[in-house]
Amino acid sequence: MSEIINRLLSDTNRKFNAAELDVLSAYFREMMFTVLHERGTGHWGGASSAAELVTSLYFNRLNIDPKNPGWEDRDRFVLSKGHASVNLYTVLAHRGFFPVEDVHSFRKLGSYLQGHPAMNKIPGVDMSTGALGHGISVGLGMAEAARLSGKKYTTYVLTGEGCLNEGSSWEALMVAAKYKTPRLVLMVDYNKVQLDGTENEILPLSPLDEKLRAFGWNVCPNKYDGNNSADILASYDWIDSDDNWPKAIIYDTIKGKNVSFSEGKNTWHGAVIDDEHFEIGIKELKADTKAKEERL
Numbered sequence: 001m002s003e004i005i006n007r008l009l010s011d012t013n014r015k016f017n018a019a020e021l022d023v024l025s026a027y028f029r030e031m032m033f034t035v036l037h038e039r040g041t042g043h044w045g046g047a048s049s050a051a052e053l054v055t056s057l058y059f060n061r062l063n064i065d066p067k068n069p070g071w072e073d074r075d076r077f078v079l080s081k082g083h084a085s086v087n088l089y090t091v092l093a094h095r096g097f098f099p100v101e102d103v104h105s106f107r108k109l110g111s112y113l114q115g116h117p118a119m120n121k122i123p124g125v126d127m128s129t130g131a132l133g134h135g136i137s138v139g140l141g142m143a144e145a146a147r148l149s150g151k152k153y154t155t156y157v158l159t160g161e162g163c164l165n166e167g168s169s170w171e172a173l174m175v176a177a178k179y180k181t182p183r184l185v186l187m188v189d190y191n192k193v194q195l196d197g198t199e200n201e202i203l204p205l206s207p208l209d210e211k212l213r214a215f216g217w218n219v220c221p222n223k224y225d226g227n228n229s230a231d232i233l234a235s236y237d238w239i240d241s242d243d244n245w246p247k248a249i250i251y252d253t254i255k256g257k258n259v260s261f262s263e264g265k266n267t268w269h270g271a272v273i274d275d276e277h278f279e280i281g282i283k284e285l286k287a288d289t290k291a292k293e294e295r296l
Contacts, residue, residue, distance in 0.1 A: 002289075004293045005024070005289075008024060012094070012095055018230035019229075019295055020059075022052070022229045023292045024094070025051040025055040026051075027289050028051055029288075030282065030285045030289060031103065033048075033278070033281055037273040037282075039107050041272065042086050042115070043084055044268055045266075045270070046084040046160055047085075048256050049189055049191040050253065051087060051257065053187060055229075057077060058095045061075075062077060062156075066096035067096075069124050073151060073153055075153050076142045076154075078126060078127045078129065078157045079127075079129055082117050083116065086106055089103050090103055092125070097122075097123040116129060117129055126142070132166055133162075134168065136186065143176075143181045143184035144181055155185070156185045156187060160188070161190070161194055165203045165205075170215065173212065176217070182246075183245065184245060185247050186212075186246065186248040187248075187249055187251065188251060190226070190252055195270065197266050198266065209221075212248045217246055218242075219248045220247070220248065220250070222235070222238065223250075225253075227257050255269070258284060259281040261277065261281070262281070
């Protein structure tokens with residue numbers, strides 16, 4: 001860990017700016033890539049595409065208390081694409097929910113950091129996920145619970161294309177539109193690649209914004225780069241701009257981001273990172289982190 005990153009992480013109870021978030025996201029990618037190499041298992045592609053999205057939430061947006069993970073008034077986050085768990089674990093650890101060194105136990109026999117998030121075992125995880133298509137339904141339930149009990153917390157659900165291929169997602173979208181569920185935000189990690197191929201090869205979602213709008217959601221009209229922290233922070237301004245709920249934001253991202261051989265490749269959805277590829281990839285990731293540190 002560089003002196004710059006160590007300084008940034010010395011005080012996590014504040015809102016980080018875009019340049020700082022870019023540095024943290026790059027560093028977290030290094031750690032994710034290293035852990036997945038060490039373990040020989042896990043999902044690099046979708047974890048990497050969501051790095052800035054999850055980092056920005058936990059280091060700029062969410063109203064949470066790592067010392068009290070079960071705080072009733074906390075904001076909720078549902079990682080519907082639960083296979084990207086190494087991303088969530090890395091961010092939660094550095095945010096103070098559990099020791100950073102524990103991330104290296106990912107998927108080891110007996111480790112509480114399982115392949116998919118487990119809410120009853122991992123501090124900071126609001127919902128056990130993994131079976132694609134459940135996240136929006138669960139997030140809707142959380143947001144409706146807030147409405148019915150007079151709570152003011154916000155629920156954020158992060159999905160990928162796989163989640164939106166499931167019919168249960170669209171049932172939840174319709175129900176949320178019916179009740180105009182307040183403080184429910186759908187964030188789409190739109191990397192356009194899945195396990196077996198591209199989105200267009202598997203099940204085209206385009207035009208996704210028009211479909212979500214037709215289902216009754218308030219869809220952000222702007223196009224945002226989900227791998228650019230400044231764009232993500234700008235999307236938060238849009239969330240705060242009115243009270244027309246529920247809201248959806250589509251973020252264009254790149255699967256396997258910042259490793260040349262994995263960008264946009266479905267073969268790197270969950271492939272083993274062997275020694276040869278690790279040496280190439282980690283050099284690229286470290287160079288990206290250094291370049292972003294120099295912009296601070």
